[in-house]
Amino acid sequence: MLIPLLHRRRKAVAEAMKTVKSGTASVAETKRVYGFRLVVAGLMWASIYLLSRGLLELQLPGQSVRVLVALMPVPFFLWFLWRWMEGVARIDELERRIELEALAFAFPICVVLLMTLGLLEIAVPLNPDDWSYRDVWAMMPALYYAGLWRARRRYQ
Amino acid sequence: MKNRLKVLRAERDWSQADLAARLHVSRQTINAIETGKYDPSLPLALKIAKLVGMAVEDVFFLDDQPKSEAPEA
Numbered sequence: 728m729l730i731p732l733l734h735r736r737r738k739a740v741a742e743a744m745k746t747v748k749s750g751t752a753s754v755a756e757t758k759r760v761y762g763f764r765l766v767v768a769g770l771m772w773a774s775i776y777l778l779s780r781g782l783l784e785l786q787l788p789g790q791s792v793r794v795l796v797a798l799m800p801v802p803f804f805l806w807f808l809w810r811w812m813e814g815v816a817r818i819d820e821l822e823r824r825i826e827l828e829a830l831a832f833a834f835p836i837c838v839v840l841l842m843t844l845g846l847l848e849i850a851v852p853l854n855p856d857d858w859s860y861r862d863v864w865a866m867m868p869a870l871y872y873a874g875l876w877r878a879r880r881r882y883q
Numbered sequence: 884m885k886n887r888l889k890v891l892r893a894e895r896d897w898s899q900a901d902l903a904a905r906l907h908v909s910r911q912t913i914n915a916i917e918t919g920k921y922d923p924s925l926p927l928a929l930k931i932a933k934l935v936g937m938a939v940e941d942v943f944f945l946d947d948q949p950k951s952e953a954p955e956a
Contacts (some may be wrong), residue, residue, distance in 0.1 A: 756910045820924050821912040882915045 754819050761814030768810040772803040778859075825878040832874030838865050887944045889917045891935045906930055 779799045787793050815826055844863060847853060856862075892902055892913075899917070903910045907929065911942075915921035923931065923943075933937040 741935065753904065758909075819908040819911065819912055821915055821921055822925060824921065880919050882911065 738879070752784045757817050760820070761817055765807070765810050768803075768807040772800060772807045776800040808823055821882060825875065825882060828878035828881070829871055829874035832877060833867065833870035836870050839867060840870075884922045884943055885919060885946055886916060887933065888913070888942060891937070891942065892917075895935070902934075946953075948950060 780798050782796045783793060787796060818826075836879060840863070844853075844858060849857075888902075890903070897905075899910045899913045903913045904942075906913075908927065911928075912921065916923050928939050928943055932942050935942060
């Protein structure tokens with residue numbers, strides 16, 4: 728049921744993509760097309776990340792295999808990043824400004840967060856199950872979304 | 884930077900959505916420009932001026948521009 732639905736949606740997006748590339752599409756249509764492509768790439772990356780994480784929990788034999796599994800999500804993330812940048816280049820200028828302000832908000836906070844975590848690691852023993860990089864990275868997208876919310880409010 | 888976009892749009896009986904469609908931007912962009920929350924890029928400012936058939940300095944002007952130099956609102 729899901730596959731035909733995705734297939735139909737993909738066909739619709741491919742049709743809309745033709746309009747977007749011709750430069751006659753509305754802003755909303757462009758946003759919809761790139762939004763869908765970004766969601767697909769994001770879901771793919773998240774699935775591979777979860778698969779990789781699950782496989783690593785299984786204590787696979789051989790260090791090279793484990794490294795390979797750990798690196799598995801990287802190409803999918805790069806694909807996701809490519810889709811994101813492609814979308815940002817096409818969206819309208821206010822939306823682009825909002826993206827920039829969200830990143831300008833999130834990036835320095837991430838730096839402070841990692842720096843503080845590094846210092847705390849020296850100061851006191853932190854539980855690696857709570858405070859290792861494998862979990863802390865998830866705070867970064869959360870900060871980006873907080874920045875996005877803040878920037879959107881500013882221009883409303 | 885200030886602008887006369889709201890007045891010029893009203894004179895032409897265009898909604899924000901109409902103007903946004905003509906300029907290929909979102910309605911939110913037009914609203915943010917009109918309320919002075921966002922200063923458009925130079926290409927967009929030029930497009931707006933061309934669309935309303937005026938010089939760009941007659942549509943957009945600096946906050947500290949003397950009243951005698953500012954275009955009539």
